[in-house]
Amino acid sequence: NHGKLTEDGPDPERTDKVMLIRSRLSRIFFLRKFFDYPISINWRTIKGLGFSRLLKIGFTYLKVKIKPIKNVNSLEDFFISRFGTELYETFFKDYTAKVWGVPCSEIAADWGAQRIKGLSITKAVLHSLKSVFVKDNSIEQKSTETSLIDQFMYPKYGPGQMWETVAEIVKDKGGSIIMDATVSEIQFFGKEIVNVAYSSDSNQKKQRIEGSFFISTMPIKELIKGLGNKVPKNVQEVGAGLQYRDFITVGLLLKELKAKNKSKNPTLNELIPDNWIYIQENDVKLGRLQIFNNWSPYMVSDLDKVWLGLEYFCNEGDELWEMSEEEFLDFAIEELNKIGLIDKQDVMDGTVIKAPKTYPAYFGTYSRFHEIREYLDGFKNLFLIGRNGMHKYNNQDHSMLTAMLTVENIISGKTSKENIWNINTEESYHEEK
Structure with a gap:
């Protein structure tokens, strides 16, 4: 299946500039087994983790809900306050250290607020139950927590295709795009940027561009x-x-x-x-x-x-x-x-x-x-x-x-x-x- 078509949308078999509606599935591979992502409380999870570990997850989750962490300063505090100690140590502690190269105790809690947002065990369980009875097939899925979204739109040839298309539009409208260039200096006067200096792989000589507005992604x-x-x-x-x-x-x-x-x-x-x-x-x-x-x-x-x-x-x-x-x-x-x-x-x-x-x-x-x-x-x-x-x-x-x-x-x-x-x-x- 090459992805569903919107009712009046372009056919990906006939045109390239099209967004496919794709089903989203992410899983965790742990103990050489697959687990739902985010973790769901179902028979597969119980079988995969073992009943005793699952009991510990439930107990430590209830414990932190009864006696919450007062000051959530680090990412470790954030995860434990949201999921309990056992689930944190099972699924978040080592993986996050793998991603960042430092322990969760040394990372600001802002990261969790940015990436995990409103997700909690309660919401994950409710979503699992709801999905059995009610399926939100809309691409918006606005009532669904971020980590639980089931569908997404995706360019036919991947994200790079979008920016190639944007580049074409910019050039068609008379704009120019300088590739393989490094900004080395930004001049300003008072509270306004005046110009930027850059050199490119093809021309090492420093060149300057003036402008009224400067938008930076560097x-x-x-x-x-x-x-x-x-x-x-x-x-x-x-x-x-x-x-x-x-x-x-x-x-x-x-x-x-x-x-x-x-x-x-x-x-x-x-x-x-x-x-x-x-x-x-x-x-x-x-x-x-x-x-x-x-x-x-x-x-x-x-x-x-x-x-x-x-x-x-x-x-x-x-x-x-x-x-x-x-x-x-x-x-x-x-x-x-x-x-x-x-x-x-x-x-x-x-x-x-x-x-x-x-x-x-x-x-x-x-x-x-x-x-x-x-x-x-x-x-x-x-x-x-x-x-x-x-x-x-x-x-x-x-x-x-x-x-x-x-x-x-x-x-x-x-x-x-x-x-x-x-x-x-x-x-x-x-x-x-």
């Missing part, structure tokens, strides 16, 4: 550095201390997966139906697995084969980052083979892509981030948008909203940035990682 750490020594010392200090987590994706092409679909819904070649699988196992570095066939089958040229995306979280310059492509492919294949999801002889091809500063971190000097925000918001014609641009762990949908709202603000002459910063703090709608 990492705030680099933005502060680019503004130079006129920036107050305290703001420079906070900017220099902001931290990030870097990311490596491994694409693997396989003849088939060892894991097979055991659900009631048939799939081509018994391919498991997951979009994402969270790898909870402690004996591998792998954090998450994507099955690209299940995002859009149009991204896979031969549907008898399987394209996987393996996701690793690391720090630029660490052991994982410094591996060669060949070394990393061998390492990643061994990990998947070890946990029983593939037979390594089924691997046909692979590639490694490294992306720095993928996740803005909620530690380092983050507790003083308000000092940076107050300073940068003071520039009348500078607007910060996106994940790195705001040092805010938004997903792509909310990053897009920050851009759209910024344009509305500029057109209407609004200089306050408050409504942009409020995106994904007031709304209850979020696709959770």
Whole structure:
């Protein structure tokens, strides 16, 4: 099935610029078994975790609800107050440390508020019960908690297709896009940005662009550095201390997966139906697995084969980052083979892509981030948008909203940035990682 069609929507078999409506399924892989994501209280969970562990989860959850944590300062406090000690230690503690490279006790609670939002055990259980009797087939699913959303819209050829289309529109309207360029200096006078200096891979000579408005998605750490020594010392200090987590994706092409679909819904070649699988196992570095066939089958040229995306979280310059492509492919294949999801002889091809500063971190000097925000918001014609641009762990949908709202603000002459910063703090709608 190549995705459902909206009643009057374009046919993906005939046109490329189309959004597919896809079913969302994410699961957790733990103890070499699959669990619902988020965890549901059902027979599969009881069987997988064991009755005694489930009793501990229930007991520690009730305990924290009867006697709540008074001061929720760290991410550890946030998780325990929301889910209880046993569930936190089973499903959140080690995985979050794998993602961030530091323990939950050292991460600000803001991250949980940003990513988990209104999800709780109670809501997960109620959703499980409700879904048996009532199915919300609308793509909006506005009454559904973010982590429980069942459907999503997805471009035929993946998210990159959207930005290629946007680039075409910009050029058609007379705009220009300078690729492979680095901003090295940002000049300002008083409370206004005047110009930015950049050099590109094709032209190392420094060039300047003037403008009336400047919209920044660059990492705030680099933005502060680019503004130079006129920036107050305290703001420079906070900017220099902001931290990030870097990311490596491994694409693997396989003849088939060892894991097979055991659900009631048939799939081509018994391919498991997951979009994402969270790898909870402690004996591998792998954090998450994507099955690209299940995002859009149009991204896979031969549907008898399987394209996987393996996701690793690391720090630029660490052991994982410094591996060669060949070394990393061998390492990643061994990990998947070890946990029983593939037979390594089924691997046909692979590639490694490294992306720095993928996740803005909620530690380092983050507790003083308000000092940076107050300073940068003071520039009348500078607007910060996106994940790195705001040092805010938004997903792509909310990053897009920050851009759209910024344009509305500029057109209407609004200089306050408050409504942009409020995106994904007031709304209850979020696709959770």
